[in-house]
Amino acid sequence: MSKRKQHHPEFKAKVALEVLKGEETVSELASRFGVHPTMIHQWKGALLEGASGVFERGGRQAAEVDEEQVKDLHAEIGELAVANDFLARKLKTLDRQVRCKMIEPNLPGLSVSKQCALLSISRSSVYYEPKGESQMNLDPMRQMTWQLRNGDYLVNEKRIRRLMRLMGFIPIYQKPNTSKAAKGHKIYPYLLRGLRVDRPNQVWCADITYLPMRRGFLYLVAIMDWHTRKVLAWRISNTLEAGFCVDALNEAIHKFGPPEIMNTDHGSQFTSFVWTDRLRRSSVRISMDEKGRFLDNIFVERLWRSLKYECVYLHAWDTGSDAKAGVRKWIEFYNHKRTHSALGGKPPAVIYWQRNETTTPDQQVQRVA
Structure with missing residues (x-):
């Protein structure tokens, strides 16, 4: 049984913020980030629910700190942040395969996950070698299910849907159930039967x-x-x-x-x-x-x-x-x-x-x- 993929909170926040921008549809975001649309909905809801907590003021008293030490630490953090940002921008220009070869699995004090984050690559890409699609899948990729079946291909709709999603193809059709009712919500009666509507704002x-x-x-x-x-x-x-x-x-x-x-x-x-x-x-x-x-x-x-x-x-x-x-x-x-x-x-x-x-x-x- 394959292990369920875990996403970092930063990645979830990034996807949720993209949803809130409203520039792309959920289908486009799901295809771009490689996640299921249901997860995008959940992350958006979690972001909206937790946003108010950013502005809440707790009743804890601040601990006494050495101001000079804090100032030195802030300066050091600033220098490290600038250096980290500089290296990250430069490394992104390199091919992903080159960045994968930079990983040192046995490096003390710096885990593989942290190295992957610094190099802007996913941890799975370090261990996994993509197999690619077989020639049997590549040949019928642009065909519809019924055409393939007529051509003696053993396919079903789920396989064609997966291949179309791999290529980024999404059919345009009416989205069903934009008026789907929710269980437990109160339904109010219809009040307009026989009513004469003869003025604005009535x-x-x-x-x-x-x-x-x-x-x-x-x-x-x-x-x-x-x-x-x-x-x-x-x-x-x-x-x-x-x-x-x-x-x-x-x-x-x-x-x-x-x-x-x-x-x-x-x-x-x-x-x-x-x-x-x-x-x-x-x-x-x-x-x-x-x-x-x-x-x-x-x-x-x-x-x-x-x-x-x-x-x-x-x-x-x-x-x-x-x-x-x-x-x-x-x-x-x-x-x-x-x-x-x-x-x-x-x-x-x-x-x-x-x-x-x-x-x-x-x-x-x-x-x-």
Whole structure:
């Protein structure tokens, strides 16, 4: 039985910080760092949970120290850090095989693990000699499973998936279950049946969709005013935690004030405590679609269709920054310039401010800006 690979805390922190940047999808990060996507999700959560501890102040009293000795030690540490950084940068320019030959297994006082860290190589590379792929695997690598079977290759989908992952090939297809419910979360009733929605901020709705990238997916959440179809706030994330949804909700409430009712589907992000607690603290009534009825949130579904056919499918974004810039440009166009048949040929933002009788002109100018 193979021993489970152990990752250093520094490596975990590096991967988690890359996830928080939002520039790459989880699939891309998993391929680049050679770890499973589930581990990336766990490391991101651990980083977010432990971040507050950095700023906590303990009640311990500092021990008395020799200031001169501390100053000398700091100077020595600084010199060693500069020297270590200089050597590390120079060593990285050497081929990995050359760096592997520099390892001295029996060197006293400096373990193989420490030597590997100083040379920026993995410890396993010192002991393991890669066998490479057999010619039988290399020949059918660019073929699909059914084509290979027709050609008398004994393969299955898992083997093809492994070989495609080895080459960095990821198919683009719709990500399933962006609205997957969580067990134990409270499901609220649907409040919009028979309700006449005739003014802004009476009902808001929210939903999540996927954004296909060159490799993998990003996820987009939008908060929309039901009556005017105006997109009030949005966020993009490379993971499906509830945090980026709450960030969009906070922005919408801050800019436009809370609605009377918020309607969503049963997705775990919208049934989570952080989401529902934020709504309850703002005295917002919570409404959720009935199971299997996507038409209960039809206006957001229509928004996704327009966004993807008019923007997303016309581009193949490489980074999260590219995706955010493209989505931001399209939503600005949608809110302020794109005509809407249900609004008499006017853009959603125009109708929102015309019919929002509770907002003064000065506030309208400030919020639009």
